[in-house]
Amino acid sequence: xxxxxxxxxxxxxxxxxxxxxxxxxxxxxxxxxxxxxxxxxxxxxxxxxxxxxxxxxxxxxxxxxxxxxxxxxxxxxxxxxxxxxxxxxxxxxxxxxxxxxxxxxxxxxxxxxxxxxxxxxxxxxxxxxxxxxxxxxxxxxxxxxxxxxxxxxxxxxxxxxxxxxxxxxxxxxxxxxxxxxxxxxxxx
Amino acid sequence: xxxxxxxxxxxxxxxxxxxxxxxxxxxxxxxxxxxxxxxxxxxxxxxxxxxxxxxxxxxxxxxxxxxxxxxxxxxxxxxxxxxxxxxxxxxxxxxxxxxxxxxxxxxxxxxxxxxxxxxxxxxxxxxxxxxxxxxxxxxxxxxxxxxxxxxxxxxxxxxxxxxxxxxxxxxxxxxxxxxxxxxxxxxxxxxxxxxxxxxxxxxxxxxxxxxxxxxxxxxxxxxxxxxxxxxx
Numbered sequence: 001x002x003x004x005x006x007x008x009x010x011x012x013x014x015x016x017x018x019x020x021x022x023x024x025x026x027x028x029x030x031x032x033x034x035x036x037x038x039x040x041x042x043x044x045x046x047x048x049x050x051x052x053x054x055x056x057x058x059x060x061x062x063x064x065x066x067x068x069x070x071x072x073x074x075x076x077x078x079x080x081x082x083x084x085x086x087x088x089x090x091x092x093x094x095x096x097x098x099x100x101x102x103x104x105x106x107x108x109x110x111x112x113x114x115x116x117x118x119x120x121x122x123x124x125x126x127x128x129x130x131x132x133x134x135x136x137x138x139x140x141x142x143x144x145x146x147x148x149x150x151x152x153x154x155x156x157x158x159x160x161x162x163x164x165x166x167x168x169x170x171x172x173x174x175x176x177x178x179x180x181x182x183x184x185x186x187x188x
Numbered sequence: 189x190x191x192x193x194x195x196x197x198x199x200x201x202x203x204x205x206x207x208x209x210x211x212x213x214x215x216x217x218x219x220x221x222x223x224x225x226x227x228x229x230x231x232x233x234x235x236x237x238x239x240x241x242x243x244x245x246x247x248x249x250x251x252x253x254x255x256x257x258x259x260x261x262x263x264x265x266x267x268x269x270x271x272x273x274x275x276x277x278x279x280x281x282x283x284x285x286x287x288x289x290x291x292x293x294x295x296x297x298x299x300x301x302x303x304x305x306x307x308x309x310x311x312x313x314x315x316x317x318x319x320x321x322x323x324x325x326x327x328x329x330x331x332x333x334x335x336x337x338x339x340x341x342x343x344x345x346x347x348x349x350x351x352x353x354x355x356x357x358x359x360x361x362x363x364x365x366x367x368x369x370x371x372x373x374x375x376x377x378x379x380x381x382x383x384x385x386x387x388x389x390x391x392x393x394x395x396x397x398x399x400x401x402x403x404x405x406x407x408x409x410x411x412x413x414x415x416x417x418x419x420x
Binding site for chain 1: 290
């Protein structure tokens with residue numbers, strides 16, 4: 001595994017602060033590295049962003065088919081999809097989907113935030129690595145405090161590593177009281 | 189009454205509210221309407237939903253391709269735990285069905301947040317003169333009323349006006365996605381609350397795997413039972 005990714009698994013809970021654009025690419029790179037290359041069971045829990053967004057980006061990354069073409073097949077009912085000039089490489093597209101089905105990558109999203117996530121969903125998860133995007137939604141939409149949430153994350157028994165994503169702006173507004181291992185990615 | 193007559197009945201008024209559907213029934217019926225109107229008849233159809241539309245899309249592709257909806261769903265959501273399966277899809281049928289939807293006049297918009305409804309409605313009303321939809325389905329009215337403080341009288345009067353001017357039919361779907369007992373209680377309340385606003389309020393209930401029974405409100409205590417054939 002690349003050294004920069006290995007470091008992310010040193011602690012039970014790691015916070016990644018993405019200082020520049022490119023969070024989605026980085027999450028995709030992690031999914032590919034952890035799950036496809038190293039066979040870790042990796043779960044992306046997307047809070048506030050639909051998992052289909054990551055799904056499309058992942059298919060594009062793995063198949064080499066441009067995102068804008070995949071989008072037209074994943075969302076055939078959008079205005080932009082109605083231009084029928086763009087046809088997809090059927091074999092490549094379906095094969096990539098089947099590779100993802102057979103991989104150890106799992107994703108879900110939720111736009112409903114409540115204590116259920118912390119109290120019921122997380123304790124039931126069996127993962128090598130759980131990626132949560134993003135910390136801000138996780139904390140602000142929950143009734144639990146930051147300290148309580150981190151305590152509960154650290155106590156999960158069936159998840160080996162938890163990686164949370166944030167950016168500078170969110171990190172500043174959260175004004176975290178405790179010290180966590182924060183990995184900074186990108187330049188100021 | 190057969191399926192075509194039920195759909196005709198639903199579309200007989202400018203605005204219809206269909207109340208009290210559990211998730212499976214709502215998805216089945218809205219997909220039937222989208223298939224009939226947008227795919228079969230080629231009408232311009234707009235589906236605004238506060239729920240994820242992946243189930244609708246899976247059912248729609250299934251209706252067009254004759255492939256199984258649950259298998260299609262696994263290809264639309266390959267990162268779900270249930271996605272691992274040895275059964276492979278017929279890729280040509282699957283892609284051809286998607287391309288048929290691309291060629292159709294079906295448009296779907298997922299709204300993440302019901303609280304912005306008032307802002308969204310004004311924007312939508314501005315666009316309707318240009319778009320001239322034949323059918324607009326709005327799912328779910330109960331969330332809109334709960335979270336947006338929407339003035340239902342104003343909204344219905346604006347939509348009635350749009351319907352008269354552009355011959356657009358509007359269908360609202362309402363319901364809750366809860367356990368059966370809770371669902372019935374809240375839905376019946378919703379239904380009685382809504383029927384004072386419109387003549388065409390339809391209550392759907394008792395969805396089973398094999399049938400969808402439709403009960404018109406004016407026949408609620410009389411024998412007004414209609415069946416839709418299974419769409420899954």
